[in-house]
Amino acid sequence: MIACVAVVGHQNNPLYLQSFTGADDALKLHHIVHCSLDVIDERVNNPKRSVITLNESYLGLLYPTESYKVYGYLSNTKVKFLVVTTDLDVKDTDIRSFFRRFHAAYVDAVSNPFHVPGKKIISRIFAARVSGIVKAFAPGTYG
Amino acid sequence: MVSAYGRRFYATKPELAAHRIEAIGYQVGHQLIERYTMERPRFNDHLEVIKFICKDFWQELFKKQIDNLKTNHKGTFVLQDNNFRWLTRISIDPSSDNNDGSQGSSSEATNLLLYFPCGIIRGALSNLGIPCAVSADSSNLPFCSFMVRIKA
Numbered sequence: 001m002i003a004c005v006a007v008v009g010h011q012n013n014p015l016y017l018q019s020f021t022g023a024d025d026a027l028k029l030h031h032i033v034h035c036s037l038d039v040i041d042e043r044v045n046n047p048k049r050s051v052i053t054l055n056e057s058y059l060g061l062l063y064p065t066e067s068y069k070v071y072g073y074l075s076n077t078k079v080k081f082l083v084v085t086t087d088l089d090v091k092d093t094d095i096r097s098f099f100r101r102f103h104a105a106y107v108d109a110v111s112n113p114f115h116v117p118g119k120k121i122i123s124r125i126f127a128a129r130v131s132g133i134v135k136a137f138a139p140g141t142y143g
Numbered sequence: 144m145v146s147a148y149g150r151r152f153y154a155t156k157p158e159l160a161a162h163r164i165e166a167i168g169y170q171v172g173h174q175l176i177e178r179y180t181m182e183r184p185r186f187n188d189h190l191e192v193i194k195f196i197c198k199d200f201w202q203e204l205f206k207k208q209i210d211n212l213k214t215n216h217k218g219t220f221v222l223q224d225n226n227f228r229w230l231t232r233i234s235i236d237p238s239s240d241n242n243d244g245s246q247g248s249s250s251e252a253t254n255l256l257l258y259f260p261c262g263i264i265r266g267a268l269s270n271l272g273i274p275c276a277v278s279a280d281s282s283n284l285p286f287c288s289f290m291v292r293i294k295a
Binding site: 074076077104107111 | 176178
């Protein structure tokens with residue numbers, strides 16, 4: 001079950017945060033996403049030579065807490081995509097394909113000439129596409 | 144688009160038109176680079192980024208690669224295109240051949256046109272984390288060169 005997805009710009013400014021739990025815990029999710037940003041910076045600046053190659057966009061599992069897991073993905077333009085999920089076992093390939101679709105939706109949203117780079121993404125079509133991707137993701141983990 | 148900005152909107156102030164055209168190019172480059180770097184692994188250093196611009200980015204935009212790349216290894220790059228696609232059909236005014244410092248109207252139009260690709264390059268590089276200044280030189284149409292100066 002995906003709890004929330006977030007897009008953070010290259011100056012760590014939030015561009016998009018959407019929670020799918022139904023409960024009113026946006027602040028807690030904000031905190032979790034913020035802590036994960038530190039983990040991303042750590043991974044990028046001190047690469048562990050044995051585990052991560054320098055060129056990978058997909059950063060993998062960042063931050064397992066007691067009930068959540070956070071996955072990260074870094075684009076070439078230093079835009080970070082984060083997914084907070086409550087699932088216990090999630091296949092790597094599923095998350096990778098999720099990020100690919102998420103990145104494609106983000107690129108389409110940013111190509112909007114009325115979108116100001118650096119400001120939050122307010123496109124409703126982007127929100128609808130992201131909800132669609134999240135809904136398509138959940139049943140796939142049991143398949 | 145360029146002629147609209149050059150002649151109608153800022154007819155008396157070509158510097159303002161140039162600035163606006165460059166800003167439009169900046170936003171376009173910014174958004175395009177997001178799309179074209181989607182599938183690629185991350186870049187390691189500035190030279191790889193410039194090589195990407197010369198090869199893949201230019202290929203997507205103009206269906207050819209940059210013909211010549213020079214660098215002084217201190218943050219300045221010169222990208223030379225022997226047959227810049229957007230300038231191939233510009234007519235060269237023969238009377239401007241004997242100008243020495245005075246701008247013929249054709250070279251003014253060319254300069255305004257060139258601000259747009261300068262903006263595209265600047266937007267692309269700054270979205271990849273490299274602040275820079277880009278200038279273009281087209282003394283010999285359709286041969287065109289862009290000089291990229293990386294800041295700090």
